[in-house]
Amino acid sequence: MIIDRIEPLALRIPVTRKRDASNMPAAPSDALYLVLCRVTTRSGLVGYGECLCNRTPMQQALFTTIRDAIAPVYLGKSVEQREVLNFETRRRFASFGRAGTVINALAAIDTALWDIAGKEAGKSLSAMIGGAKRTRVPVMASLDKYDHAGRVSARLEQAMAAGVAAAKVHEADLGVIEAARRVVPAAIPFVADLNNAHTLEVIRRDTVRWQALKLLFLEDPVWPPEILLDCPPLPDVTVGLGADLGSAEQLALYAKAAPVGVLQPDVCMLGGVSEAVRALSALAKWPGSIAPHTPFIGPAGLASLHLIAAVEKPGFFATIEAEDAMDPYGFGLTRWQASIEVPTGPGLGFDPDPAWLRRHAMAG
CATH class of the missing domain: 3.20.20.120 (Enolase-like C-terminal domain)
Known part of the structure; x- marks a missing residue:
């Protein structure tokens, strides 16, 4: 299975109950700011991943890192090589640290590939x-x-x-x-x-x-x-x-x-x-x-x-x-x-509701 498209998704999830965001610097307490990632193969299989993110500065950095740094490494490669690709990508970007934004962005793509692999095999993660x-x-x-x-x-x-x-x-x-x-x-x-x-x-x-x-x-x-x-x-x-x-x-x-x-x-x-x-x-x-x-x-x-x-x-x-x-x-x-x-369906077990994704998508 060949990786054809990698799309970072910036989402704003409103919080109706007032949150205390004192443990999340710069995080508006009225919403969570997430980054998901949708990966599509040439055969049409779709998988989803996610970064650890809750505030806008990190959202912008992670979105850009997925789109401009990690995705070009993965496009055209095989889903079956996901573990090798993960290892090689870490080494390629080692100058930027072994933890942090690059590794967090990598996670979203890697998790989506495991989701796809499970769907192809008919097995849960x-x-x-x-x-x-x-x-x-x-x-x-x-x-x-x-x-x-x-x-x-x-x-x-x-x-x-x-x-x-x-x-x-x-x-x-x-x-x-x-x-x-x-x-x-x-x-x-x-x-x-x-x-x-x-x-x-x-x-x-x-x-x-x-x-x-x-x-x-x-x-x-x-x-x-x-x-x-x-x-x-x-x-x-x-x-x-x-x-x-x-x-x-x-x-x-x-x-x-x-x-x-x-x-x-x-x-x-x-x-x-x-x-x-x-x-x-x-x-x-x-x-x-x-x-x-x-x-x-x-x-x-x-x-x-x-x-x-x-x-x-x-x-x-x-x-x-x-x-x-x-x-x-x-x-x-x-x-x-x-x-x-624990979900028993193939891959992660569920896909995000498309209407939910559209409702919370951020412009741009």
């Missing part, structure tokens, strides 16, 4: 990468950053009422996190994502308070994260990280860090399904947990759902604060609920 170990994945409510104990607690009460299986907050203030934890029953897994807000010294100073939270894991606690490579474990506190890493090799390096017990490959920041599969293979014998990062509502969300279904240890699909109207598929990818079904 999870079937192509080793088979699904489960038919449903429990949902974790992933909250925006509120930086306010009352607001985050109120939102968590709504998440608990929706019946989610776990909860994650994005907060840096330990007092706010402690207030949030009091809302979540002890039996419900709870994650605190600090977005690299603290130093290791600060985390160690408050070890007893972190321990008392009974966290599933403490996500991205320190900056720079490299300091974790040479430090002992944090007593009774499991660190999770990896969502911003760009290769299987980088994830494998952090697997050696004593405090790290959870790795979070992000299908977009890794550069697509091809590298995510390499990462899962590299970490197959690692005793920790693999928790794919899932801040997506489009094709990357579907790809991540397949990855979670394929890993040995059960995990959660972390659903961001979204609404049913924001779901391009209409099967619940944006809904807080107890669990979500």
Whole structure:
């Protein structure tokens, strides 16, 4: 199958419920700004991919990078060579870094090619990468950053009422996190994502308070994260990280860090399904947990759902604060609920609704 067209799609998805965008600098709180990618073969098969994106400056950069840098490398090539193409494209653009905009843009094309390959073979993505170990994945409510104990607690009460299986907050203030934890029953897994807000010294100073939270894991606690490579474990506190890493090799390096017990490959920041599969293979014998990062509502969300279904240890699909109207598929990818079904259709399992794409397309 020969790649004939590669089309980046810039979308603006309105948000009717007011969002707190304090953890997304320069992101207007009334909308999400996404970049999808549609790839078409000469035989007419179509696949979809997605970049990690939520704000306009990144949207513009990713759209242009797909169109002007990555697409010319792929046009006229074979879908069956997608893993080789991914590897060669990384090497070709290595001067621009092994993580970031180029790799993120690459992910959208790569994921679309896996979607096409699955459709051609009549197999789901999870079937192509080793088979699904489960038919449903429990949902974790992933909250925006509120930086306010009352607001985050109120939102968590709504998440608990929706019946989610776990909860994650994005907060840096330990007092706010402690207030949030009091809302979540002890039996419900709870994650605190600090977005690299603290130093290791600060985390160690408050070890007893972190321990008392009974966290599933403490996500991205320190900056720079490299300091974790040479430090002992944090007593009774499991660190999770990896969502911003760009290769299987980088994830494998952090697997050696004593405090790290959870790795979070992000299908977009890794550069697509091809590298995510390499990462899962590299970490197959690692005793920790693999928790794919899932801040997506489009094709990357579907790809991540397949990855979670394929890993040995059960995990959660972390659903961001979204609404049913924001779901391009209409099967619940944006809904807080107890669990979500793993698609069984070929490729990613669903295509975005064409009317939804037209409705949210940005001019130009």
